[in-house]
Amino acid sequence: MYRLLLVIIVSLFCAQPNLQAELAYSFDYASTLWADADKDGIYDDKDNCPNTFNPHQDDSDRDGIGDVCDDDDCACENEFQMIYVCQQGITRRVYCSALSDPDTFCGPCQDQEQQEEKEQVCAECPVDDRGNIRLCVIRTNKLINLQGRCDDLTDYFDNDGDLVDGVECGPCTCAMINDVDTDGDGACDSIDECPNNPLKTEAGMCGCDAYDSDGDWVCDADDICPGGSDKIDTDGDGVPDFCDVCEGHDDNIDRDGDGTPDGCDICPNSAGDDSDGDGVCDDLDICPGGDDNIDNNGDGIPDACETSKCAVSGNSEFEWIQDVKINDWFNLTNDNGGYAEFTDPSLMFFPGDSIELWVTPGFIDQVAELSYAIFVDWNGDGDFDDQEERVYDTRSLRERGIDMVVPPFAQPGNICARFIVNYGRITSACDPCIDGEVEDYILLIKDGGTSPDPEVDPDGDCDQTEESFNYELDRSLQGLNDGWGWTSAWRAAVNGNPSAQILQQSLSASNIATVGQKLGVLTPTGTSYMMARDFALQSQDMWLSFTYMKRGAAGMLELRLGDNDETVMIDQSGALNLAGNVGPSLPSNGPSLVVLHIQRSGSQDQISAWINPTQSMVLTAGNAAIQTAASLDRDISSVLFSFAGVDPVGTTEHYIDEIRLACTQDRILSDQGGNNPDPVDMEITIAPNPITNGANAGITLSNATFLQGTLNLYTMAGAMVLTQDAVAGLNIVPTAGLQGGIYILEIDTDAGRVMAQLVVQI
DSSP: OHHHHHHHHHHHHHHOHHHHHHHHHHTTTOTTTOOOTTOSSSOTTTOSSTTSOOTTOOOTTOSSSOGGGOSSGGGOSSTTOEEEEEETTEEEEEEGGGGGSTTEEESOHHHHHHHHHHHHHHTTSOOOTTSOEEEEEEETTEEEEEEEOGGGSGGGBOTTSOBOTTEEESSOOGGGGTOOOTTOSSSOGGGOSSTTOTTOSSOTTTOTTOOOTTOSSSOGGGOSSTTSOTTOOTTOSSSOGGGOSSTTSOTTOOTTOSSSOGGGOSSTTOTTOSTTOSSSOGGGOSSTTSOTTOOTTOSSSOGGGOOOOOOOOBOOSSEEEEEEEETTEEEEOOOOTTEEEEEEEEEEEOTTOEEEEEEEEEESSSOOOEEEEEEEOTTOSSOOOSTTOEEEEEEESSOEEEEEEOOTTOOSEEEEEEEEEESSOOOOTTOSOBSEEEEEEEEEEOSOTTOOOTTTOTTSOOOOEEEOOOSOTTOOSTTOOOSBSBSSOOEEEEESSOEEEEESSOOOOTTSOOOSOEEEEEEOTTOEEEEEEEBOOOOSEEEEEEEEEEEESOEEEEEEETTOSOEEEEOTTSEEEETTEEEEEOOSSSOEEEEEEEEOOSSSEEEEEEESOOTTOOOOGGGOSEEEEEOOOSSOOEEEEEEEEOOSSSOEEEEEEEEEEESSGGGTOOOOOOOSOOOOOOEEEEESSSEETTSEEEEEEESOOOSOEEEEEEETTSOEEEEEEEOSEEEEEEOTTOOSEEEEEEEEETTEEEEEEEEEEO
8 A cells, every 4th residue: 555655646747747846945944864975956867967066957968967077078988989969059070079169068959948048037036055945836825845956846937938927936926926024923913823922823722812832732821831731630639640739549639738648647736747856746746846755754754845844743533623724725634643743735925914814723522622733933043942933822622722923033935833722831832742733734834924125115115015916827826825025815705606727828018017827707697706905015005916807798997996986997898997986997808907006095095097008108187098986995994806707608818917016107117128019900700600620710810901910829728729721701610629618719910909708518
C-alpha cells in the first residue's frame, strides 16, 4: 500500500510543473530534506555541478553537466571529433577544436534562441542572489507564494514573456486582493479568524483572546491546574494530579489551614506542626519549646517545664480536692491519690491582672470542717516561703478561695500555684502531714504588664493597651490573655448558638499596622456573642481604635465602655451610631478603621468618631464623621464588644482586630502604606447558591474592570480550600469533597477585593 502511494505522488509531481514549483517553494528552506554542498543556492538534486559554485548553471553542451565542471565540453572526447555548434546564428558541423572560438556554442542555434527567450521571460521579476524569482498566485481570496528558477515557473508566463492573469511578481501582499493584515501575522483579515491577535489565525475552542497554554483541552480561564492536565485526577479530590499537594488524599481537607492537606500533614490540627521539634504536635504539646519526651521523675510534666518546688503529698482516703477554678478556667479533678500537677496554656497572666483562685473539697462520708491553703511562688524559687506567697488560708465546710491581683514583682516565666485541702491545720506549703490532697498548677507570668512605656509616656500617667489576637489559631477567646496593658483576660458570654474563634491573618486596614491574627464571630439570626476585658487608663482624654469588617447577612456591633448605658454601635445597615446619633456607613467592600475620641469633662463628655482617617489627618471635632455629648461613667475601666445576628434568615460574619486604647492620637495610628484596596466596580453572581455537594458552582463576574485576578475559597475558619485564576464572565468552581456549610468566596484583583458567601449542602 505504501509503495502504491509513493508511485502516485511521484507521478503527480512529474506531471504537474505548477505542483513542482509549489513544492519546491514549500521545501525551499527545509535544510533537513535538501542539501546544497557548494552553497550556490541550487539544491544538490538540481545542481548540474553540485560541488562547484555555479549559481547561473551554464551548460553549453546541454549534457546536464555544468560548464564549470564539464571536462569534455559538447561531449567532445578529442579535438578531431565532429560536433554541431552555433556560430554567428548559423548551425554548423565542426571539429571539437573549434570550441576555442568564444563565439561558438554547443548545440544547434534553435536551442540557443530558446534559452535566450527563457532568460528574457525571467527579466520581468527580480532575481535574488540565488538565481530565484518570487511569484504570487491569486486564487479567489487566497494568496499562494511561489519561489524557484525561471525554468521551473515558465507555466506562469505567456508566449510573450508576460505574467498570466492572476499572477504577479511576489512576494504576496494583502493589498493584491484589496485586503489588509491588521495584526501583522501574515494572514489577511478576510481569512484570519483572529484579525486583531498576531498570535492566532484560528480562534480554536478558546476564542481569539484566550488560550489553552498547557494543551489539556481546557481553556486557561477555566484551567484548575495551569501547566498540567486537568483531566487526570487519580484521587478524585477535584485537584488534578499535576497540582496535587497530597497525592492519594483530599487536598480540600486542611483543618489547621497551614496549606498542607490533612492526609499529608503530620500535625493536622496544628498550623505550626511541631514547632519545638520534639515529635509532639503543638496542639498536643505539654511543654511548648521543650522536649515532651524527657520526664525523669515520671510526673507527666516534661523536665523543660518542670517547676522547682518541694515535694509533698497527702492521704486522700477521706477528703480530697474536688475541683479548682482559676478565673474562668475550671478543672474537675476528683481524687488523685493525694497529689496531682496540672498545666494549661490559658493560665497566663501579666503583673496587674486580676486572678481568682478557688478550690472545692470532696468527702467520702459527710461534710466536715477542713483547712484550705493556697500558695503562689511569685518569685519562682520553689519554696513558697517568701513574703506574700501564702495568699490564702482558712477553715470551712465548703468551697473557698481568693480574688486578687498579680503583684508587680511576679517573676516572668512558669511559677507554681499550690492548693491544699487538709483535715487538720496546714503548717506550710511543704507540710509533711497532709490528711487530704495537694494539687499544683503551673501559671505563666508574662513580661510587660501595665507599666507605662517611657518612650511614649515619660511621665508615666498614660498606659497604652493593645490587642492583636495573637493567640493559637482556632481557639475560642474565653480566658485568653495577651497584648499589652490589659488588667484581665477576656471574658465571653453567648446567647443562642454563635461561634467565635481566632482566625488566620490580620485584618488589613489603611493607616494602621496589623500583626497576628483576627477574631471571627459567626452569628446566626437571634444570637449574640459578647466579649469584655478590663484595662488601665488613667487619663481623662482617651482614644480608642479598632479594625472591623462585616459580611454575610444583617448584623450589628455594639461597643460599651465601662458600665455606662451610652454605647457606640455599627448598626445592621453598617452606619455608625453614637448614643443614638446616626452617622455615615462603613464601606462594605473590606475592613475599616474606626477611631473614637472620648474627652471626659464631668457632666457632659464629648465623643467623636472617624471612619478610615488618613495618617496625615489631625483628628479634631471639626472633621469628625460624627460626634455627640453624653454623660459617661467617669471610671471607665472595661471595654465590651457585642456581636449580634439580626437577619431573619442568614448568618452574619463579624471580624475584629487591632483594638488599641491610648491617651494620644499618635499611639493608635501608624502608617501601613494604605494597603486597604479601593472599591471594585464588580458584581458577583453565584448560581446555584446553595449548591449540592459534588456539583460545580458558576461564578459570574459582571462590570469587571480588571485584567487579571485570583478567585479564593475559604472556610469560615479562614482555611483556604482552593485558589484559581478569575476572569470576567463565567468562572467554574468545583465543590466535590467540601463539607456542608458556609464558605467565603473572594475575588482579589490589582484594583481591589470583593467577597460573597457560597453555601454547600450535603
